[in-house]
Amino acid sequence: xxxxxxxxxxxxxxxxxxxxxxxxxxxxxxxxxxxxxxxxxxxxxxxxxxxxxxxxxxxxxxxxxxxxxxxxxxxxxxxxxxxxxxxxxxxxxxxxxxxxxxxxx
Amino acid sequence: xxxxxxxxxxxxxxxxxxxxxxxxxxxxxxxxxxxxxxxxxxxxxxxxxxxxxxxxxxxxxxxxxxxxxxxxxxxxxxxxxxxxxxxxxxxxxxxxxxxxxxxxxxxxxxxxxxxxxxxxxxxxxxxxxxxxxxxxxxxxxxxxxxxxxxxxxxxxxxxxxxxxxxxxxxxxxxxxxxxxxxxxxxxxxxxxxxxxxxxxxxxxxxxxxxxxxxxxxxxxxxxxxxxxxxxxxxxxxxxxxxxxxxxxxxxxxxxxxxxxxxxxxxxxxxxxxxxxxxxxxxxxxxxxxxxxxxxxxxxxxxxxxxxxxxxx
Numbered sequence: 542x543x544x545x546x547x548x549x550x551x552x553x554x555x556x557x558x559x560x561x562x563x564x565x566x567x568x569x570x571x572x573x574x575x576x577x578x579x580x581x582x583x584x585x586x587x588x589x590x591x592x593x594x595x596x597x598x599x600x601x602x603x604x605x606x607x608x609x610x611x612x613x614x615x616x617x618x619x620x621x622x623x624x625x626x627x628x629x630x631x632x633x634x635x636x637x638x639x640x641x642x643x644x645x646x
Numbered sequence: 647x648x649x650x651x652x653x654x655x656x657x658x659x660x661x662x663x664x665x666x667x668x669x670x671x672x673x674x675x676x677x678x679x680x681x682x683x684x685x686x687x688x689x690x691x692x693x694x695x696x697x698x699x700x701x702x703x704x705x706x707x708x709x710x711x712x713x714x715x716x717x718x719x720x721x722x723x724x725x726x727x728x729x730x731x732x733x734x735x736x737x738x739x740x741x742x743x744x745x746x747x748x749x750x751x752x753x754x755x756x757x758x759x760x761x762x763x764x765x766x767x768x769x770x771x772x773x774x775x776x777x778x779x780x781x782x783x784x785x786x787x788x789x790x791x792x793x794x795x796x797x798x799x800x801x802x803x804x805x806x807x808x809x810x811x812x813x814x815x816x817x818x819x820x821x822x823x824x825x826x827x828x829x830x831x832x833x834x835x836x837x838x839x840x841x842x843x844x845x846x847x848x849x850x851x852x853x854x855x856x857x858x859x860x861x862x863x864x865x866x867x868x869x870x871x872x873x874x875x876x877x878x879x880x881x882x883x884x885x886x887x888x889x890x891x892x893x894x895x896x897x898x899x900x901x902x903x904x905x906x907x908x909x910x911x912x913x914x915x916x917x918x919x920x921x922x923x924x925x926x927x928x929x930x931x932x933x934x935x936x937x938x939x940x941x942x943x944x945x946x947x948x949x950x951x952x953x954x955x956x957x958x
Contacts, residue, residue, distance in 0.1 A: 549816035552829030641860040
């Protein structure tokens with residue numbers, strides 16, 4: 542480990558400022574394009590726009606796509622399995638959000 | 647640099663089959679994946695698993711690691727012998743998933759060069775994007791904040807060898823950011839190959855747990871305990887918010903669990919979140935004689951059956 546340099550930078554909020562194209566999403570989550578297309582067809586990701594050229598993904602897709610890639614590549618889960626796992630994780634997140642709302646009583 | 651025993655990470659013997667390794671990885675990865683695990687250490691553990699798996703799942707890398715690693719134990723000081731990888735031809739099929747700033751110095755010293763597929767002259771490609779998580783205080787989302795983060799970037803020297811270089815970035819976190827959102831820092835990822843542009847760095851934002859507030863998306867929740875008479879008769883209270891205190895009117899006849907909304911007092915933004923005070927009734931203990939008398943007087947005054955909703 543050598544030099545240290547300090548830079549000050551301003552980030553952009555992906556979710557609000559930058560809709561990602563298919564190519565940008567693939568680059569950002571290091572996933573091959575055919576995976577991302579398959580996830581959209583299966584309903585794992587829901588971009589705006591009709592054709593792959595017009596697709597625009599939100600920042601939430603970035604997190605989902607990275608998770609889908611891990612499930613696909615490392616756990617070797619097939620497409621319907623990935624969709625199911627993500628739906629179940631969504632449900633857990635919704636339950637946890639509900640728990641947060643009502644508090645610990 | 648300390649030697650890392652990748653077999654120990656999985657708890658498998660050195661002669662474990664590829665299937666044993668795969669099984670051990672999957673079992674532990676399911677347990678420690680940050681999206682699944684509640685363990686605060688899960689992030690670190692999961693990275694360690696990923697690094698060990700990147701080596702052991704690949705028969706070529708595993709053979710090279712076995713050759714260099716047979717004389718070392720975990721935690722011992724380690725320097726890779728010169729030309730340790732002579733005779734191994736890494737196919738680089740993991741290009742894209744192998745170069746991870748989360749990998750240790752140890753991994754980078756052994757596999758850093760191969761993971762990047764070598765610097766072939768005349769090859770131009772955009773650098774890889776990177777991801778990191780940043781923990782901020784809830785208050786930072788209300789005011790905006792400046793956070794200093796350390797990143798370890800693998801940088802090739804003039805001989806093509808990879809050295810890790812620490813880089814500190816002062817990141818301005820914009821007001822209104824929410825947990826789970828990503829900040830994109832353009833050009834802060836891996837340097838490009840040849841004349842390719844550098845990749846981007848994505849920071850995922852997470853809030854540190856707060857003693858008083860809970861956060862759901864843009865909304866903030868606060869437990870507000872009331873005395874029975876405050877809930878029954880109504881009252882005006884000063885309640886804390888992440889931006890300072892506000893005056894809140896509790897209407898008469900408020901039941902426990904009722905949520906009072908303070909519009910726009912959640913996380914700021916184009917559509918700001920709301921703050922909810924979740925009411926709870928705290929029961930005062932009856933200890934002294936006068937306290938007990940007060941409860942008895944209540945029992946006299948009310949025609950109230952707490953178990954009325956129960957049947958039978």
